Amino acid sequence: NAPVLILDEATSSLDTESERRIQEALDALIKDRTTLVIAHRLSTVEKADEIIVLDKGRIAESGTHKTLLEQNGIYAKLYRMQFSDD
Numbered sequence: 001n002a003p004v005l006i007l008d009e010a011t012s013s014l015d016t017e018s019e020r021r022i023q024e025a026l027d028a029l030i031k032d033r034t035t036l037v038i039a040h041r042l043s044t045v046e047k048a049d050e051i052i053v054l055d056k057g058r059i060a061e062s063g064t065h066k067t068l069l070e071q072n073g074i075y076a077k078l079y080r081m082q083f084s085d086d
Helices: 016-030 065-070 074-083
Strands: 006-009 034-038 049-054 058-062
Touching: 006 016, 016 058, 049 065, 049 074, 058 065, 058 074
Parallel strands: 006 034
Antiparallel strands: 049 058
């Protein structure tokens, strides 16, 4: 029951259905805890209070999922790439 939880690519090698199930379990696990989530799959961090986007080892953007999409920067570009219908 640690107060801080670090998840490093927790869902990176999962199929979509398994990722959804694991994400549901993680949502319950991280409740009321400080959690650092390292992820390339943006679906893993969509609900985060704050998302920090790194580019070449430096902070390029930070904000919520909504504000980062509105900024139309790196996060928005990656999000569109991951969730496009093409």
